[in-house]
């Protein structure tokens with residue numbers, strides 16, 4: 001009997017341990033907050049808030065890096081009170097994650113129009129002084145944030161932008177209402193539910209076996225090249241988008257492809273970047289650049305790419321008027337894709 005109990009208890013302990021692993025607990029907690037408005041409101045009491053103004057996150061500078069400060073509900077209520085705002089404005093906030101200790105994290109934009117406020121947008125310079133930070137465009141700050149803040153702020157910005165753009169039902173024209181977590185909006189007149197969306201984008205590093213193909217758009221910083229990227233058209237598989245984008249942008253036919261990784265990307269308005277390696281036949285490598293899409297594209301050797309990976313742009317113009325060749329920074333999935341290609345090439349060139 002004792003032995004039986006012992007085994008049963010150990011089994012139970014093992015089962016609880018499995019269920020209560022930090023990751024599972026955190027995931028279940030976030031799921032509950034998205035489904036249960038009261039639970040989410042309760043979580044706000046002990047939660048922390050990232051602040052934005054016109055989709056630009058509040059940042060503080062620390063040793064050449066940006067840090068994203070968080071504020072408690074109490075601090076936020078005090079701040080809104082000081083600027084003559086109703087604390088109801090906090091209902092505009094969206095849930096973006098939680099800590100391992102289940103402190104829920106929210107994001108709130110103080111610069112976007114609010115249905116809860118008479119004076120919709122709070123005055124930016126005054127708020128910056130009060131908060132001892134600056135609201136900085138995410139595009140400018142992203143690469144000077146640590147990986148966790150970059151990911152949190154990217155998610156937050158995409159979600160805040162989506163809510164701002166989906167205030168009305170496209171069928172009835174009536175105002176839609178968000179749930180407390182901000183994981184959906186509902187039209188009260190017809191019960192249509194709107195969920196936040198993101199656009200799938202493929203990013204492909206094409207190789208001919210020894211070289212890889214990199215391209216630039218005129219909007220890129222000078223000297224920077226990247227892998228080929230393109231939005232998925234409606235009805236396409238990832239494989240079909242890769243074939244089409246490579247043909248459209250550089251006039252080549254993909255022979256084989258291999259998945260590498262994926263990343264949420266906040267620009268232009270929330271994309272899921274799906275990164276893949278692709279090969280073309282060694283004899284069919286003549287590039288025909290589509291100038292409507294790209295400024296230029298070219299084949300680069302392993303050594304050229306390996307050297308460029310170590311450079312950190314943006315660069316100033318050289319004496320001969322050109323800019324050094326450099327690649328996107330570590331945080332961008334294109335960097336990871338290119339680095340993986342370089343490592344594979346290095347391994348395959350080593351003697352067996």
Ligand SMILES: NC(=O)c1ccc[n+]([C@@H]2O[C@H](COP(=O)([O-])OP(=O)(O)OC[C@H]3O[C@@H](n4cnc5c(N)ncnc54)[C@H](O)[C@@H]3O)[C@@H](O)[C@H]2O)c1
Nearest residue numbers: 199201203226229230231265267268273328332333334335
């Ligand atoms: N994270 C990274 O490493 C990385 C690297 C390269 C590109 N990107 C991102 O990939 C995205 C797509 O690359 P691209 O610009 O070459 O795409 P693209 O080649 O599909 O060309 C862009 C054009 O596609 C059209 N388009 C179709 N669907 C669209 C949609 N849902 N949203 C916006 N435009 C749409 C527009 O006309 C737009 O001008 C860019 O927004 C860029 O920010 C990210």
Ligand SMILES: [Mg+2]
Nearest residue numbers: 228229230293
């Ligand atoms: Mg493109």
